[in-house]
Amino acid sequence: MRQRHLGQAGGEVSAIGLGCMGMSEFYGASDEGESLRTLARAVELGVSLFDTADTYGFGHNENLLGRFLAEGGAARRAGMRISTKFGIVREAGRYERRIDNSPEYVRAACEASLRRLGLEQIDLYFCHRRNPEVPLEDVIGAMAELVAAGKVGQIGLSEVSAETLRRAHAVHPVAAVQSEYSLWSREPEESVLAACAEIGASFIAYSPLGRAFLTGSLKLDELAGNDFRRANPRFAEGAAAVNRQLVDGLTSFAGRHRASNAQIALAWLLAKHPHVIPIPGTRRPGRLAENLAAADLVLSSAELAELDTLFHPERVAGARYAEAGMAGIENA
Known part of the structure; x- marks a missing residue:
């Protein structure tokens, strides 16, 4: 697996990481045994960056990764870099959330x-979302204290503006x-x-496959009743029809390269910027090798431009989140 730098002091990690959120929530029922097998296969294939958050499954996702780490012992831990996040506070059974950035909450x-x-x-601790009512200096100060105490290796921010990042x-x-970035989310x-x-920071691209829509294989009428994509504006009937035409173009492009849509979407991200690390999520071992093969695909500047034009932001229908999901997301 090709490697990329994680920040300025975090060493190298796999050019493609693994987003673990779907193993616990948001995409319908999951199988814990299958998730553990997926994690094991990811390690075998050279993945070293694993992303989670305290809000995913209300702690279940971190517990799952913790179990996997414990079962593998020191050798497994040595080959894995774990990123997790704080800041989104939710109630069970509700998608709505509040954002807590208070220093007391950061520490707890x-x-x-x-x-x-x-x-x-x-290894890498993210402020998941920003609450503008809490001074940024207080938030970063609390995170810096965690670094000084040895509880956190490096710090990160999610879905922030360039101004916030520099401050x-x-x-x-x-x-x-860490922010959403893909062919159809170009902010x-x-x-x-x-x-x-x-500033020498890495950019961790979540949902690089458009929550599976870009793969061309997603059947919207088969989504589970509790799959959050059912309420996502881009998956609504009218928007989906428009966006499906873009995916058809991607399918045609991928066919010319004898690659899958997912491989082209990931290769596009890797080719666009040397500091981007995509973290596609999957709950099944079989998808891992397909996704990771994207690291070896080479796209020319002309091909990148073709994909840029195909997925020009003005051609994409629907917002990337429902209103509740936009809480704490700053403009670019």
Whole structure:
């Protein structure tokens, strides 16, 4: 597996990581045994960056990773870099959330994540969403204290503006920004990607396959009743019909390269910026090898431009989240 730097001091990680959220929530029922097999296969294939958050499954996702780490012992831990997040507070059974960035919460959330993960140190700790009512300097200050205490290796921010990133970095080095970025979600290109390059931060791209829509294989009428995509504007009937035409173009492009849609979408991200690390999620071992093969695909500048044009932001229908999901997300 090809490698990329994780911030300025985090060493190297696999060019493609693994987003673990779907193993616990949001995409219908999951199988814990299958999830553990997927994690094991990811390690076998060279994945070293694993992403979770305290809100995924209300702690279940961190517990799952903690179990996997414990079963593998010190050798497994040595080959894995764990990123997790704090800041989104939800009630069971509800999608709505509030954002807590208070220093007291930052410290308490970190301790809880360490317990669930069974770790002495979190490699990369993200502020999941920003609450503008809490001074940024207070948030970063609390995170910096965790670094000084050895409980966190590096800090990151999620879904923030370039301005926020620069302000935060002036308080303490920011190793990474995590935001949605894919062929059909291009907002980071406005300024955040450049700001990351400017300060030496990595950009962790979540939902790089458009929550599976870009794969061309998603059947909307088969989504589980509790699958959050049912309420996502881009998956609504009218928007989906428009977006499906874009995916048809991607399918045609991928066919010319004898690749899958997922491989082209990931290769596009890797080719666009050297500091981008996509973290596609999957709950099945069989999808891993397909996704990771994207690291070896080479796209020319002309091919990148073709994909850029196909998925020009003005051609994509629907917002990327329902209103409740936009809480704490800053403009680029």
